[in-house]
Amino acid sequence: MxxxxxxxxxxxxxxxxxxxxxxxxxxxxxxxxxxxxxxxxxxxxxxxxxxxxxxxxxxxxxxxxxxxxxxxxxxxxRLIGRQTYIPFHFRFIDGFFVITENASEFDLPKGSAITSINGRTVDEIVQGLVSVSTADGDGTTLTRLRSVDLSRENGASYAHFDLYFPIFFPLDRPEFEIEAISYRSKEKVRLKVPAMTKQERTAAMEKKYGKTPGYDEGWSFKFLKDGTGYLKIDNFITWKLSIDYKRFLADSFSRLKEAGATDLIIDIRNSDGGDAGVVTELLRYLHKDPFSCETGIRTFIRTAKADPELLKYASVYDQDLKAALLNGVPKDRYKPAKNGLLEFLNGAVACPETEPYADRFDGDVYLLTGPDNASAAFTLAKRVKEASLATLVGRSTGGNLNGFNGGSYLFFNxxxxxxxxDIPVFAYHPADSSQAKDSGIEPDVNAISTASDAGEAFDRTLDKTLRLIKEKQAR
Structure with a gap:
């Protein structure tokens, strides 16, 4: 070791x-x-x-x-292939694990607030889980706290809670002792619920609530009752979509134009990034005039040439990247920087202007944001806010105005x-780092969910946005 x-x-x-x-x-x-x-x-x-x-x-x-x-x-x-899965999905709100779905046989309704698990308080559990969470910088606490949530989507793949809870707090037997406040009766309850395997919980959840949503289901468009367009994009993972996302967006914005819609809500709260092409594609429907790529960003690398003995432990998606690190990045592609890194000059090349689409939306846009929004989703929120293309509603994003690391990756075994x-290869810094804030993108209008929202299936962020639209129309 x-x-x-x-x-x-x-x-x-x-x-x-x-x-x-x-x-x-x-x-x-x-x-x-x-x-x-x-x-x-x-x-x-x-x-x-x-x-x-x-x-x-x-x-x-x-x-x-x-x-x-x-x-x-x-x-x-060996780590999580056993009977260690809790039979609930929940969100961390107001210091509780608030149940959103229940796969057990016990009557603990949606909105019930778990206060302890196996004698461990929620605060104690969260403190442990946050210590192994990922986020950019010091000012993105919401992102780290959000990673504690256990949902249909991450519960069927690899949820933070599922992976680390049994390592921090090993189970003596395959069961969870739950202390909670019932949403229905408001009384304190204590239950011993059997632990499940991952497969058992996924099957039980799907039997009770329907099939786990896939990547395609994360893209949807509809008109709300007041005629507002509602575009929901839960992921930018275009390489796992079976739909053509550009065609999907073209059809959605065409429908908006045909309907003469005056308001559009774009909900990216669940997206933690992916394909940067989604950002450009959406901007082409929101910008009025031709626009350039993001400016004011400098790109850095740690080294121009890596030790072959070190790289033999790394795999990559892009073999050209590994070849460049083995052979050495040409000297005309970088220069030494004061921060101890090498400034990658390719990152400073100006990009051509991009034309907006003919079906661009001319009405008022509302972008719903949250702490999951990192990487490309953070970039979309940043560019939309900087260009005043939409009103941001929700919570502060993930990502960081100080910049982040990414682009290409080395996977070390x-x-x-x-x-x-994973190790990212490129570091992105704002041109004027002295003005950068160690935080995500703050919304124009905050919307903070409460524990009771889960029990009522109430979307406070969406409700606040619809109220803004109604107030605007009444003026």
Missing amino acids: KEDLALMERALTELHPGLYRYNTKEEFARKIADFEAKLNEPLREDRFFLLTAQLLSGIKCGHTYLNPYNQKKEIFE LPNSGFEF
């Missing part, structure tokens, strides 16, 4: 362009030393996994983590544990 930690330290210090964005060299060295001290005694596999996740979380980069989708199947079978972690 010490060999794995040494490799991880070397990969991060030699290749990660954002390692010292929120940590000094001394701070990161202390974290490595603290981790190494814990390796003087034998560690269980799950404990080493947890400590690794905490080290990577402390880098404060939303793209640096133990990627659940890239772990070996046999490792996850540790030789002894077999764990995989």
